[in-house]
Amino acid sequence: MKKNIALMRGDYSSPEIVAQAVRVLDKIAEKYGHEFVYTDIAMGGNAIDKYGDPFPDHELEKCLASDSVLLGAVGGPKWDHLPGDQRPEKGLLKMRGGMKLFANTRPAKIWPQLASASPLKEEIVAKGIDFVVLRELTGGIYFGEHRTEETECEGKTEKRSVDIMTYTEHEIERIGRVAFETAMKRGKKLCSVDKANVLDSSRLWRSVMHRVKEDYPEVEYSDMLVDNCAMQICRDPSQFDVIVTENMFGDILTDEASEITGSIGMVPSSSLGATTCGVYEPIHGSAPDLAGKDIINPIACILSAAMMLRYSFDMPAEADDIESAVSRVLDAGKRTADIMSEGMECLSCSGMGNAILAEL
Numbered sequence: 001m002k003k004n005i006a007l008m009r010g011d012y013s014s015p016e017i018v019a020q021a022v023r024v025l026d027k028i029a030e031k032y033g034h035e036f037v038y039t040d041i042a043m044g045g046n047a048i049d050k051y052g053d054p055f056p057d058h059e060l061e062k063c064l065a066s067d068s069v070l071l072g073a074v075g076g077p078k079w080d081h082l083p084g085d086q087r088p089e090k091g092l093l094k095m096r097g098g099m100k101l102f103a104n105t106r107p108a109k110i111w112p113q114l115a116s117a118s119p120l121k122e123e124i125v126a127k128g129i130d131f132v133v134l135r136e137l138t139g140g141i142y143f144g145e146h147r148t149e150e151t152e153c154e155g156k157t158e159k160r161s162v163d164i165m166t167y168t169e170h171e172i173e174r175i176g177r178v179a180f181e182t183a184m185k186r187g188k189k190l191c192s193v194d195k196a197n198v199l200d201s202s203r204l205w206r207s208v209m210h211r212v213k214e215d216y217p218e219v220e221y222s223d224m225l226v227d228n229c230a231m232q233i234c235r236d237p238s239q240f241d242v243i244v245t246e247n248m249f250g251d252i253l254t255d256e257a258s259e260i261t262g263s264i265g266m267v268p269s270s271s272l273g274a275t276t277c278g279v280y281e282p283i284h285g286s287a288p289d290l291a292g293k294d295i296i297n298p299i300a301c302i303l304s305a306a307m308m309l310r311y312s313f314d315m316p317a318e319a320d321d322i323e324s325a326v327s328r329v330l331d332a333g334k335r336t337a338d339i340m341s342e343g344m345e346c347l348s349c350s351g352m353g354n355a356i357l358a359e360l
């Protein structure tokens with residue numbers, strides 16, 4: 001299969017991890033008879049340096065014409081003095097909006113070899129943690145009306161703020177379908193999280209999810225209130241396969257879910273819209289403190305490439321191959337500095353790339 005990949009090498013340490021992910025993708029292409037064609041895209045600080053704009057329209061066009069985007073991370077102190085609308089992060093927002101990415105996915109997976117890094121109790125971790133949280137990314141309270149006004153209360157004037165949460169059936173249905181499709185590619189279990197005991201928008205959310213579930217009889221479906229879900233993620237995360245939820249609940253639950261796995265350098269993510277063209281990136285930033293030292297952990301970026309193969313290119317065997325190569329490298333006691341522990345072998349960023357390639 002031939003696939004065009006838009007490659008955002010990013011800023012500071014980011015090009016070092018993207019380089020390792022490309023080596024892994026090239027090895028997969030060779031092994032399975034695929035052709036991956038890369039187009040370099042300037043976005044973030046590097047685009048500011050090159051074009052004076054964090055994400056020019058012509059770069060967005062190239063992304064839209066690709067089969068998917070692989071991104072490292074952007075930003076750093078070099079551009080921190082710039083006004084808000086000219087900073088690297090503006091490029092990220094323009095990319096998400098321009099590519100209409102409404103579904104963000106973050107896996108929460110504990111690598112048994114790194115179990116001691118989890119803040120959860122040993123007996124909870126021992127049951128296994130391997131689920132994904134799907135967050136609706138372009139609706140809800142973050143995109144509703146916000147205002148602060150003066151109001152009269154008991155003879156005094158005071159301020160009153162309003163943030164409005166809105167969802168349409170269409171917005172709920174499209175994230176619902178992505179969630180069911182994701183569940184079909186994983187363990188066929190979906191939990192939809194809402195606050196239907198209080199919020200109208202959640203009651204609509206729940207009714208639309210129930211309608212969509214009729215099209216996916218193979219998926220074991222459940223509803224859960226968000227406060228209970230936050231607790232269950234800490235008490236028994238092994239019960240989850242796929243969680244789907246609205247924007248603000250997802251913002252909070254995705255951070256909680258990443259945190260229980262213990263290492264920021266290990267967590268990939270994806271953002272998808274109505275098509276299979278998505279953006280795949282590690283959840284961490286550009287790690288300016290590590291730049292140029294060849295010590296950053298490339299695994300989150302390599303696992304982001306694996307997610308791209310699984311969810312955008314329909315290449316599950318190839319994705320499994322990368323994930324099990326990473327697992328075998330960890331089994332062999334090989335670590336980068338951020339996940340190093342006593343008795344293990346500490347590798348550089350490129351050394352970790354070499355070790356994973358050797359397993360493929």
Ligand SMILES: NC(=O)c1ccc[n+]([C@@H]2O[C@H](COP(=O)([O-])OP(=O)(O)OC[C@H]3O[C@@H](n4cnc5c(N)ncnc54)[C@H](O)[C@@H]3O)[C@@H](O)[C@H]2O)c1
Pocket residue numbers: 072073074075076077089092264265266281283284285286287288289290295296297298300338
């Ligand atoms: N999506 C993105 O592009 C994105 C996301 C988050 C932050 N950022 C940007 O990145 C820059 C740096 O942000 P920050 O320092 O707050 O967060 P960061 O994630 O870059 O770093 C936080 C800490 O974690 C360490 N770290 C991060 N990734 C690592 C890895 N793969 N291996 C080993 N250690 C790792 C760093 O060395 C640092 O000590 C900022 O400009 C920020 O805006 C970009």
